[in-house]
Amino acid sequence: MTDIAAIAAAHGFTLEGSQSIAEVEGTVHLMNHAASGARLMWIANDDANKAFSITFKTPAADDTGVFHILEHSVLCGSEKFPVKEPFVNLLKSSMQTFLNAMTFPDKTMYPVASTNEQDLVNLMDVYLDAVFHPDIYRRPQIFQQEGWHLEVEGEGDSRRLVYNGVVYNEMKGALSDPDSVLYDTLSAALFPDTTYRFESGGTPAAIPSLTYEGFLDNHRRHYRPDNAYIILYGNLDIDRFLGFIDEGYLGPLAGADRAGAPNPLTLQAPVVCDLARASMATTPENACTAVGYVVGTAAERERLMAADILIDAILGSNEAPMKRALLDAGVADDVVAYLADSVAQPFAVVSLKGAREGAAATLKEVVAREAARLADGGLDRELVAAALSHAEFVMRERNFGYPDGVVLSMSVMAGWLYDDADPTAYLRYEDAFADLRGKLDEGYFEALLRSLFLENDHWACAEVVPVSGSENAEEEAEERAVAAALGEAVDFDAVEEAVEKLRAAQEAPDAPEAVAKLPQLTRADIGPAPAEEPWRVEEAAGMACIRHEVPTRGIAYVYRYFSLDGLTFEEIPYATVLAFVLGKLATARRSAAELDTLVQARLGNLGFACEVHEAADNREKLTPVFVVGASALSENVAYTVSLVREVLAETDFADTARIRDILAQCRLAMEQSFASAGHSSAMARVASYYLPAAVLREAAGGVHFYRFLRDLLENYDERAEGLVAKLQELAGRLFVDGACTLSFAGSDDDFVRFVEAGPALGGAAAPAALVVPAPVLRREAFVVPTDVTYTAMGYDADLLGAPYSGAWLVASRILSYDYLWSEVRVKGGAYGAGFKVVRSGNSRFYSYRDPRIDETVERFAGAGSWLAGQFAPTASELDGYVVSTAASMDAPVKARSLVRRQDGMYFAGTTLADRARTRDEVVAATLEEIRAAGPVVDSVAGAEAVCVFGNREIIEAANAGLTVIDLVS
Structure with missing residues (x-):
């Protein structure tokens, strides 16, 4: 040993x-x-x-x-x-x-x-x-x-x-987000004498x-x-x-x-702040308010876990009792609650988004009233037990998007920084879960609720108040101060x-x-590709089923893909609305609250979405699908059938008030995403100027859908009855076996239990009706409330006659981490920039939290010439790009992500052999192949398809020939 x-x-x-x-x-x-x-x-x-x-x-x-x-x-x-x-x-x-x-x-x-x-x-x-x-x-x-x-x-x-400056521009973008300003204001009010006020x-x-x-x-x-x-x-x-x-x-x-x-790093003595206010130049819809309650210190691990579970139970969904009470008060579009941890004194946050006048007072009043009701016998312990079960599932799955070593290191530091006596406290959770489960019937959570919300001597309320005026007023004031x-x-x-x-x-x-001093691997260090578990297609319950051999550690992942081909293009936004509301409304058997509790208790997740797959070898061949995803521990596999069937076949769409709440929350989330992560929206939108699949994606979730959603909400009273009928009719038409492809990952025993539970719904697919409008090249700029911009430029490399190969992946990495990093980030001051290309041919530039437009577009336009003529790496530098590109393909992924990737390959018509071939092309990529991509990159930029999301003054000052559109005002 x-x-x-x-x-x-x-x-x-x-x-x-x-x-x-x-x-x-x-x-x-x-x-x-x-x-x-x-x-x-x-x-x-x-x-x-x-x-x-x-x-x-x-x-x-x-x-x-x-x-x-x-x-x-x-x-x-x-x-x-x-x-x-x-x-x-x-x-x-x-x-x-x-x-x-x-x-x-x-x-x-x-x-x-x-x-x-x-x-x-x-x-x-x-x-x-x-x-x-x-x-x-x-x-x-x-x-x-x-x-x-x-x-x-x-x-x-x-x-x-x-x-x-890079950080200066990053924070201009970050603090254009009202949620960030609200958090800072609340933290400063809770901790006026410690580091957390900054x-x-x-x-x-x-x-x-x-x-x-x-x-x-x-x-x-x-x-x-x-x-x-x-x-x-x-x-x-x-x-x-x-x-x-x-x-x-x-x-x-x-x-x-x-x-x-x-x-x-000191602790804050208890304080109470009845209201701290911050103003910011943003749209009225971005008004928000929050109340925060200090839970204890970072060393109180079990209490913090219990608080997190309690917050999820009473505020984690629209049907959670405290969130429902706040929504019913009618003073905000959405309620978000969470435990702010990784600080010395973690605190519970309850916030209102899209807040109306007087929301702060109502927030405090409703939280206190509902907390008292729940603590005095109104707390449904089954609801808390369900939240506890869901927390256990999340911790065991550990699917946080990072390697486990990084996630666990971050977890360790959430406790070790403040408590040298127990550095491993945040790695252990099984005993705490068992202990809390034993306390469910002992009044523990009622006592915690009372101490947290009713008897707490350390709390604060904060609000962000939108003001009119120049979005750059603060910056201009700074400039005057520097000049002085x-x-x-x-x-x-x-x-x-x-x-x-x-x-x-x-x-x-x-x-x-x-x-030469930098340590570097060579192509010889790459080695063979890690083996990837294959999939096969077989029949299950009369449907095609993609069976994955991915190790899942006792979890079953079940996906149902229902074809959207039977819808018209005009119906696609309604399918997305359907995805938003499913699982959040009552069914013929259960109230929305009862359904929510059962899903929390028995499933790891239940989600719905619309997505579009395109054939790798034919840009016109599209597979639009309505995705229903569920996961569960092995012992609960049958619930991936019974609960999903209940939601798909028995949802009651008559509750138009709840539907309005859900849609208002979605609208708000989209608006905040436009301002805080506008590069994603710009890249999606620019692709719709030349790619049929992207036109359909825009209708299902981009600017096209956002405009549909706004119009629906603005005329909701007149359209509600028709919306109910449409959703009911769509559900009946979509959720049929004849239009469904199954996907399953889990043990053979789990699969037997899944099939025995009877996943069939019956019914035949509707005749194909979907006709996608042809893409139209545009140069658009969407004004959103932020102090920075996000710019995308792109085109379809397939239309330019450029076949896809692994060399394109290497070229993409070179452009992102050499030319664009230097030109757009280092010199231009943007927080980020890159170039992406995918197998279908979709090729796009993007910039992130960028203070400029014209200069960025100009630098995009010069990328191909640089690649073809000025990129002159040493052999070791080129090897480095090849190594890192191959490694990005080989990086381990969690079971859920691997299943979804393989399902996407199935619908795109690609195989593991295709993926292996691309990797071989990466490893063998030559300088000549990479430089040969330069003229194509020039042509991508030459198509002049540009989309910008961002600050009005920067957009209006640009000379890029953009059609300027107010998106959220």
Whole structure:
């Protein structure tokens, strides 16, 4: 048996304890590096997707966003790796399955993951050197680029100062979201004397007050071993990793001078704030209000789990009792509740979106009244038990979109940062679930409800009030303040000279000898593709069934795909409305609340959506489907049949008031998505200018659908009766066996139980009626309430005669992480940019939280020429792109995601052999093949299909020839 204590001691670590933890399927070892004071945890198990992270305690002391800017900046070159963008180099060249960094309200985390141990060592080396020995002390341009700098816009007498910088623009976009402003306002009211009163990401008003000297001082005081938490995860050579960390970093830093203490992280004494108000320039529909209640401290793990379960039970759905009471009060479009954790004092939040006048007072009144009713005997314990069951399912499935090592590291830091006495508290949950289940009938949750909402001496209420005026009023005020600080006579020439120096630094190529220092794998390190479990098609209950052989760890995943071919194009938006309301209304057997409770208790999830698949070899061949997805633990497989059948065949659509609530919530969610993640909407919309499948997707969920939904809500009273009849008729026409393809993943025993439960509905498919309008090329800009823009440009490569191959995937990665990263992000100040191409031919550029349009469109237009003529990598650089592209195809995915990917391949007519062939093409890609994509990329841009979502003033100032449309006003 491996002597972990001896291995640790050999590298300067003291093993403080080891414990077997079933929830991580392994053993957790806790260590301390005696000489440097660094803490280390190894979560040892058999997972081949290994991970490393280092986290620093970084409580903010102001709103300058210094730790957010540091998070970006330390990854811009270091002592050992003196290149401008080692982070991007790793994205280009490693086999990483996760690579990022995150700024939290009180900590900064740098996690990476890889299935290749040498690659993980390489990633760890770059990250450790970045955090401990960054180039920020030698290159002040990093601070200017990632944080903020001044630029001059306009000419002659119209010249004016503007700010630019990656974090500055990121936070302009982030704080255009009323939910973010509301959270910040509530947090400041709850914690007026601690770090949580500040926006750790930085506010646009405060970021320009951060000086370079203050920036460096914060790094010196916080990025040090005795303020660090290191986590290793997975099946790795611990002797190698501990030796590397000690000899390369912790050992040499052990005797380093300390530059002063880190910022303190203290607890807030109880306070009450009856109402904190923030105003922002946004549409009236974005008014919102929230009340927050401190639950306890991060060390109270079981109480926090119980609070999370309680919040889900009474506020987690439209039929949950407290949410229903708030919706019935008629003062908001939606109610959202959650536990805000990963802070020293987690707090429960109940918020109203689309709030009307007087909503804050009503919110407090209804919460108090309903809490008293529930605590005094009105709490349905079956509802709480169902929420507990659902929480257990979520924790066991662990399908959070990240590798397990990253997710578990984040979980650990939600407790360890605040409690050195029990670092593994947030990894363990089985005993707490069992304990809480035992307390269900003991009045525990009623007592918790009372203490949380009724007897709490630490709570606050906040609201965001929309105001009229320029969306850039705050920015203009900042510019005036800077001009005043610089003196009456602003030296525009000096500012322009500084920008030229910054541009020169950004454009200067890395020295070849510096690039050569970066650790890199070669094509020879790629190895064979990991085996992917196949699928087969067989008959089940008279329907075609896609049977997956994916390991599911005791969970069954069931999907039903009903053809939408029998609908007309005009009916497609109604199908999406149907997807929104199913599962949220009463059925012939149960009330909506009873149905919700049963679904929570017996299913892992139940969801409905419309989606469109297109044949890989024929852009005109579409497979539009209505998706019904359900999952359950093995013992509950029969409920994936009985509950789904009840919802599909017996839903009562007569409750028009509830339907209105649901649709208003959907409208609000779409509007906020346009403003906060507009690149996704812009990419979807631009594809509809040239791709038939995208025209149909727009009708099912894009701008086309949004306009349909707004019109429906604005005329709801007149259209409600007809809507009810339409939904009933559509359900009868759609949900028939003749139009259904099944998909099942789970054990053979589970499949037998599924079939024996009788999934058949009966009925034949309706005759095909769907005719999709032809795409029309457009250049559109949609005005939405945000301070930034999102721009997309695209075209169909198939129409340009460009066959798809793996070389296109490599070219896409090159454009995203070389040309566009440099031109749009680094020089242009956008938070993100990229180029995507898929097998069907759909090829699109995009920018994210971008302060500019014309310059971005111009840079998109130059991408193909750059690829064909200026892209001149060394052999090792090209190998890096190939390695990282292959690794992105090989990255492990969770069972649910793999099932959905394979179902998509089935409908597109592609096979695992096609996927393997593409991977082989990636591995074999040559420079000539990649450069040959350049003229096609030029043609994609030359089609001039452009879509923008964003700020009115930026859009109206652009010269891109856009048709400007007010979308949400």
